[in-house]
Amino acid sequence: xxxxxxEILNDFLTESNEMLEVLDQRxxxxxSDPNNTDLLNEIFRAMHSMKGSAGFLGFNHLxxxxxxxxxxxxxxxxxxxxxxxxxISVILATVDVIKAIMAxxxxxxxxxxxxxxxxxxxxxxxxxxxxxxxxxxxxxAAPVQPKVETAPIADTAVPxxxxxxxxxxxxxxxxxxxxxxLASKDQVLDALNAQQHQADPKTPLGEILLQAKAITxxxxxxxxxxxxxxxxxxxxxxxxxxxxKRLDSVMNLVGELxxxxxxxxxIGTQLEQNHESDPQVRVLSETLAQLNxxxxxxxxxxMKTRMxxxxxxxxxxxxxxxxxxxxxxxxxxxxxxxxxxxxxxSVADEIGDPLVHLVRNAIDHGIETPAERQAKGKPxxxxxxxxxxxxxxxxxxxxxxxxxxxxxxxxxxxxxxxxLISEAELATMEHREVLNLIFLPGFSTAEHVTDVSGRGxxxxxxxxxxxxxxxxVDLESEPGKGSQIIIxxxxxxxxxxxxxxxxxxxxxxxxxxxxxxxxRISRTDIKTINGREVLHLRDRVLPLIRLAQEFDxxxxxxxxxxxxxVAALGDRRVGVVVDELRSQxxxxxxxxxxxxxxxxxxxxxTITGEGKVVLILDTSELVQNARAWHxxxxxx
Amino acid sequence: xxxxxxxxxxxxQAAAENPAxxxxxxxxxxxxxxVICLIGSEEFAVDVLSVQExxxxxxxxxxxxxxxxxEGVINLRGRIIxxxxxxxxxxxxxAQQTTHTRIxxxxxxxxxxxxxxxxxEEVLRVPRSAIEPPPSVGTMAGAEFTQGVGRIDDRLxxxxxxxxxxxxxxAA
Numbered sequence: 001x002x003x004x005x006x007e008i009l010n011d012f013l014t015e016s017n018e019m020l021e022v023l024d025q026r027x028x029x030x031x032s033d034p035n036n037t038d039l040l041n042e043i044f045r046a047m048h049s050m051k052g053s054a055g056f057l058g059f060n061h062l063x064x065x066x067x068x069x070x071x072x073x074x075x076x077x078x079x080x081x082x083x084x085x086x087x088i089s090v091i092l093a094t095v096d097v098i099k100a101i102m103a104x105x106x107x108x109x110x111x112x113x114x115x116x117x118x119x120x121x122x123x124x125x126x127x128x129x130x131x132x133x134x135x136x137x138x139x140x141a142a143p144v145q146p147k148v149e150t151a152p153i154a155d156t157a158v159p160x161x162x163x164x165x166x167x168x169x170x171x172x173x174x175x176x177x178x179x180x181x182l183a184s185k186d187q188v189l190d191a192l193n194a195q196q197h198q199a200d201p202k203t204p205l206g207e208i209l210l211q212a213k214a215i216t217x218x219x220x221x222x223x224x225x226x227x228x229x230x231x232x233x234x235x236x237x238x239x240x241x242x243x244x245k246r247l248d249s250v251m252n253l254v255g256e257l258x259x260x261x262x263x264x265x266x267i268g269t270q271l272e273q274n275h276e277s278d279p280q281v282r283v284l285s286e287t288l289a290q291l292n293x294x295x296x297x298x299x300x301x302x303m304k305t306r307m308x309x310x311x312x313x314x315x316x317x318x319x320x321x322x323x324x325x326x327x328x329x330x331x332x333x334x335x336x337x338x339x340x341x342x343x344x345x346s347v348a349d350e351i352g353d354p355l356v357h358l359v360r361n362a363i364d365h366g367i368e369t370p371a372e373r374q375a376k377g378k379p380x381x382x383x384x385x386x387x388x389x390x391x392x393x394x395x396x397x398x399x400x401x402x403x404x405x406x407x408x409x410x411x412x413x414x415x416x417x418x419x420l421i422s423e424a425e426l427a428t429m430e431h432r433e434v435l436n437l438i439f440l441p442g443f444s445t446a447e448h449v450t451d452v453s454g455r456g457x458x459x460x461x462x463x464x465x466x467x468x469x470x471x472x473v474d475l476e477s478e479p480g481k482g483s484q485i486i487i488x489x490x491x492x493x494x495x496x497x498x499x500x501x502x503x504x505x506x507x508x509x510x511x512x513x514x515x516x517x518x519x520r521i522s523r524t525d526i527k528t529i530n531g532r533e534v535l536h537l538r539d540r541v542l543p544l545i546r547l548a549q550e551f552d553x554x555x556x557x558x559x560x561x562x563x564x565x566v567a568a569l570g571d572r573r574v575g576v577v578v579d580e581l582r583s584q585x586x587x588x589x590x591x592x593x594x595x596x597x598x599x600x601x602x603x604x605x606t607i608t609g610e611g612k613v614v615l616i617l618d619t620s621e622l623v624q625n626a627r628a629w630h631x632x633x634x635x636x
Numbered sequence: 637x638x639x640x641x642x643x644x645x646x647x648x649q650a651a652a653e654n655p656a657x658x659x660x661x662x663x664x665x666x667x668x669x670x671v672i673c674l675i676g677s678e679e680f681a682v683d684v685l686s687v688q689e690x691x692x693x694x695x696x697x698x699x700x701x702x703x704x705x706x707e708g709v710i711n712l713r714g715r716i717i718x719x720x721x722x723x724x725x726x727x728x729x730x731a732q733q734t735t736h737t738r739i740x741x742x743x744x745x746x747x748x749x750x751x752x753x754x755x756x757e758e759v760l761r762v763p764r765s766a767i768e769p770p771p772s773v774g775t776m777a778g779a780e781f782t783q784g785v786g787r788i789d790d791r792l793x794x795x796x797x798x799x800x801x802x803x804x805x806x807a808a
Contacts, residue, residue, distance in 0.1 A: 256714045506698065551700035590716045599701055605709060605716050613697040613711045 004311070012053050013106055014241065019046045020102070023095055027088055034083035044073040050098075059111040062101045068123035069094045075127070090122055173205050173223055182219040183209060244345060247306055254295075254302045255588035258495065259607055261295045262585065264288055266610075299495065308348045310388045310395070311339040316352075317359055321384065324363050331370050331381040332363055338388035343395045347489050350469045351397070354462040358399050358485050359384070361459075366403030366483055376480065378402065390491070394471075394513065397487040406477040408434055418443065424530075433572065435475045439463040467620055470496065470511065470589075470603065472569065496589060498606070498616065500582035501565060503547045504555060507614050508578075509587055509606060514619040516566040516573065518581055523560050526577075535564060535575050542566065542575045545622055550601060567619045574623045589616060666764045670786070672793065673740060673753035675723050676730060680753065681760070681786055681793040686742045690756050693737045707752055712741065719750035720801060725781055726794075744798045751796075760793075762786045767795065 026043050030036060051066035069091060075081040097119045104113045174192060177183040191208040203211075206220045215223075268288045275281045314336050325332040343351075367373075367382035374380050385400040408431065415421045415437045426434070437443060441460040466473045470490045477483035490496065490513065498509035499518070519537065526533050526544065533544040544564065548555050564575040587606035603618035670681035671690070696708040696719050705724035709716050719739060723731065736755035741748055770782040783797035 252714075259714070553700070599699055601701070602699065605697070607711045607714065607716070611711055612695060613709050613716055615697065615699065615709075 009057065009105070009109070010239075012057060013102060014239075016050050016053070016098075016102055018241075019050055020095060020099055022046065027092055027095070030083060031085060031088045037077060040073065040077040040083075044070065044077055047073055054111075059101070059105060061111040061114065061116050062098065062105075064120055065094060065097055065101070065116050065123075068120055068127065069098075071127050072123060081126075087126060090126060094119055094123060176223045177209070177215065177219070182223055183215050187212070187215075242305075247302075247345075250302055251306065254299050255495065255590075257295055258299060258586065258588055261292060262608075263610065265292060303344065303491075303495075306345045307342040308345050309339060310341045310343055310348065310397075313348050313352050313355060314339050314386065314388075316356070317386065320356065321359065321363065324360060325367075325382075328364065329369060330363060330367055332367055333381050333383050335383065335385045336387070337385065341388040341390055341395060343489060343491060347395070347469050347471075347491075350465055351471075351487070351489060354465045354473075354487070355386075355397070355399075357459075357462050358487075359386070362399060362401040362403065362483070362485075366401040366405075368404050372404075395489040395491060397489070399485040399487075400482060402482040405479040405481055406435060406438070406475070406483055407479060408477075411435065411437055414443065415440070432474075432476065435477055438475065439473065467603075467618075470513075472620065496587060496616075497584065498587045499565065499584055500608075500614065501547075501563070501576075501578040502580040502582055503551075503578050504553045506551075506553060507582060507608070507612070508547065509585070509614050509616045510565055510567065510576065510619060511603075511616065512584065514567045514569065516568050518563055518565045521562055521564055523558065523562070526562075537564075537566070537575070540573070542573055544575045544577050546577045547617075548577075550622065567623070569620045569623045572623060574619075576617075576619075576622065587614070587616070667761045668764060668767065670760050670762055670793065670795070671740065672757040672760050673722070673738070673751075674755045674757055675726065675753055676728050678726070678728065679757070679791060679793050680722060680726075681762070681795045682740060682742060682751070683795075683798070684759055686744065686798055688741045688743050688748065691739045691741065691750075693733055693739055693752065707750075710739065710750060712748065712750070715748065717741070717748045717750055719752060721752045722796070723752070723754070725801070742798055744801060749798075749801060760788075762788060762793070 023043060023046055026039055026046075030039050030043070033039065047066055047070045051063055051070055054062040054066060072081070072087065072091065076083055076087070081087070097114065097116060100114045101111045101116075105111050174183075174188040178185050178188055187209065188205075191205055191212060194208055194212075195203065195205060206215075206224065209215045210217060210220060265288055268285050271281050272285050317336065318334055321332055321334045362384055363382075367384065368376070368378075370380035373382065383400075383402045385398070387398045387400075389396055411434055412426055415434075416423065416426065420440050420443060421437065439459045439462070443459065463473050466487060466489070472488045474486045474488075475483065476486070497512035499512050499515050501508055501510060521535060525535060527536065528534070529541065533546070535542045535544055542564070547553070559579060562577050562579065563581050564577055565581075566573055566575050568574075585608070587608075589604045590606055601618050601621045602615045603621070604616045605613050606616055608614050669684040671684050671687050673680045673682060691712075694710055696710055698708040699706060699718075702708075705721050707719040707721045710719050723729075731754055734754070738753055738756045739750040740753055740756065741750050743749075766788055767784045767786045769784050770779060771785070781797050781800045783795040783800075786793035786795060
């Protein structure tokens with residue numbers, strides 16, 4: 001079994017076990033409160049979803065049982081049947097069978113070891129209205145059919161010896177003998193039959209086989225030894241499920257610890273400078289260094305507990321691509337790479353929807369119909385590649401299609417028609433910038449609204465969602481050849497490196513991931529082009545944003561010298577004018593909850609080593625704002 | 637921070653131990669308790685059950701592009717909470733921060749919000765019967781944040797409607 005399959009299976013088992021545990025309780029409650037339809041619905045849904053998963057994984061025995069159980073539950077919830085203790089007993093027995101099957105699956109990977117006919121028949125009787133009062137209760141409807149002589153034994157692919165103990169915990173002697181090739185299946189079967197007909201006390205299987213000269217004593221010793229050595233399959237999983245909330249609170253506490261450490265280090269450094277010769281100070285700084293190390297490790301360890309392979313997010317794509325391409329009469333080959341790339345759960349949770357949307361768009365708008373493709377000399381089958389990789393401190397997801405690309409002229413026309421941008425502004429824009437206009441709110445290139453994509457809410461929502469987790473999305477396209485969407489995501493959204501800057505005594509944090517460089521300039525370096533303040537920086541014209549003006553911070557006097565922090569958003573760069581650069585710090589992002597969430601240009605806040613609250617700038621938002629300003633003809 | 641707490645607490649406790657019992661004899665079991673805050677000469681009443689703590693004023697970080705009554709955010713032992721200026725909310729003017737200025741931290745729908753007031757007076761028991769709906773006439777500023785008025789002898793308490801404070805942002 002592949003690792004992937006094993007993982008899916010493990011998830012299924014964990015989930016089902018949880019469900020079963022809940023089911024037991026629910027049934028008991030139901031018995032005392034038989035008319036509780038909500039409860040019935042809940043039980044029904046649990047059974048139903050378990051059946052669905054089991055069907056998907058090909059566990060037909062399990063489906064058989066669960067399906068019948070579901071039928072009865074359906075009748076109960078629709079009032080076609082009354083809840084009676086007898087019915088509950090049978091359903092509980094069903095749950096027991098399902099549990100036995102689960103144990104079997106965990107152990108052997110198949111569900112064929114547990115006999116289900118008896119319970120299925122019992123359930124069928126109930127469904128068909130035969131009175132359940134006479135029906136055997138849990139004991140008789142038990143999953144195990146201890147008789148060996150039942151016919152289908154020989155048909156099953158598994159060694160029949162295991163039939164003796166269907167939900168066994170270790171391989172039986174017979175099984176080992178057969179598997180090791182020490183005895184044939186028929187020999188073991190015969191011996192088991194013989195054993196079955198004996199009166200108690202029964203002779204051990206090995207002895208019967210020895211007497212029948214089927215095996216040598218040595219082989220028996222070997223097999224018995226092996227049986228002893230068999231590790232008992234662990235009943236518990238090697239994993240535990242933890243509420244994300246708890247992990248979040250651990251993460252928060254670690255964040256606090258990081259802040260405390262930062263503060264301590266600051267104090268320590270000051271002490272060191274002032275009392276260099278004091279041995280106690282030296283011990284203190286050593287201790288601090290140790291604490292620093294441990295804190296960093298702890299932070300990493302906690303972060304790792306929240307990491308998921310991106311596979312979990314990708315998992316739903318193949319099915320979606322298949323369904324969608326069929327619906328649209330297109331042929332699409334999906335290739336996924338870098339599925340093992342890990343990212344923070346909170347990032348993984350947020351990226352699912354945007355990803356689905358982008359893939360939909362690629363198939364709907366990007367990839368052409370086979371006929372159209374062939375006419376262009378492309379293979380009829382379109383290629384869609386989704387690749388994830390880690391690049392430094394970010395996760396990069398690239399979505400490539402070899403479709404028709406994005407028509408730049410159409411975008412221009414549309415953006416103009418919708419008044420999203422002015423003609424003059426359009427003239428100054430580069431190809432890439434024009435492409436990225438499709439991320440503006442209210443923009444949609446689809447002429448027809450389909451149920452697949454193109455409601456005009458798509459791309460800006462995609463970008464908003466990605467930005468919410470401090471990610472960025474960028475678009476490249478070559479007409480006729482295809483498009484590429486590049487999503488950059490942070491590894492974690494809780495802790496970032498930031499550049500602390502000062503504007504009129506206020507301190508702000510700029511995420512370092514967006515900072516290219518910082519330069520010192522004097523007032524005369526600032527030029528104006530078309531009412532825009534710009535800076536010529538190594539043959540590049542850099543539009544400037546003055547933080548003081550952006551945030552309506554009253555300025556006391558015109559400074560002579562400034563710092564310009566060059567921030568990048570995709571290909572676009574912008575210079576943020578600040579008074580001073582303070583330091584580079586690792587900051588813990590804290591939300592400034594919804595009351596202030598809508599503040600433009602601020603993505604969050606953090607607490608510095610001194611305990612002060614510092615706002616974290618939303619660089620991308622600032623770039624957008626700058627653009628809006630300029631297009632309104634307001635001189636900076 | 638801790639020094640702030642210690643300084644702020646005794647005042648709060650002293651107020652609590654002084655139960656303003658002159659209402660005691662006519663009050664039945666349905667008494668409401670309020671933290672009485674002063675802004676200028678007006679007395680504002682905040683439901684005591686909503687008040688988590690009362691702190692001395694700390695450094696408030698301004699948040700750009702917010703309504704004037706949003707003073708900014710503060711660090712409350714690692715949590716960042718918004719702080720509103722009750723004076724501006726109710727359209728009152730004047731007064732600088734003094735040594736009596738306090739931040740009343742209230743919990744509204746499981747969220748914490750700080751309210752800046754000139755000073756905190758006492759905790760007062762008010763019989764429910766003394767609470768009237770806000771006057772319907774008149775266009776008093778901040779009327780939308782008034783839950784009611786409490787009349788006790790010749791005092792007039794303005795009951796702050798905390799849940800409305802959350803909506804204020806949308807209205808602004």
